[in-house]
Amino acid sequence: MRKNIGNDFALRGFVCYANCGVPLRSSWSTGKTRRYAYYLCQTKSCASYGKSIARDKIEGEIGALIKSLQPTKQLLTLAKAMLETLGNRPYHPAPDSAQTGLRRAHSI
Numbered sequence: 796m797r798k799n800i801g802n803d804f805a806l807r808g809f810v811c812y813a814n815c816g817v818p819l820r821s822s823w824s825t826g827k828t829r830r831y832a833y834y835l836c837q838t839k840s841c842a843s844y845g846k847s848i849a850r851d852k853i854e855g856e857i858g859a860l861i862k863s864l865q866p867t868k869q870l871l872t873l874a875k876a877m878l879e880t881l882g883n884r885p886y887h888p889a890p891d892s893a894q895t896g897l898r899r900a901h902s903i
């Protein structure tokens with residue numbers, strides 16, 4: 796196993812996102828025709844312990860994830876609407892009983 800790990804690993808320090816959250820170890824495996832870069836979880840108590848994840852696979856997945864997280868106009872609108880809903884909640888307490896009661900008292 797070679798130790799020349801450098802910029803080849805764009806996600807060096809990336810954590811075991813599936814299970815323990817501990818930074819994955821990056822390493823190389825030598826295949827028949829080429830070397831394969833992979834990440835490995837080193838946490839013994841982790842479900843992913845000793846399982847290697849191909850670098851190409853994980854970086855492809857993360858790349859797709861990051862792309863999908865690009866805030867679109869639609870997403871921003873939705874987020875804004877959600878925030879407004881949350882923000883308005885305190886100002887609209889369930890039935891406006893105090894005022895209604897007062898009005899009723901006056902009308903009687």
Ligand SMILES: [Zn+2]
Nearest residue numbers: 811815836841
């Ligand atoms: Zn893990």
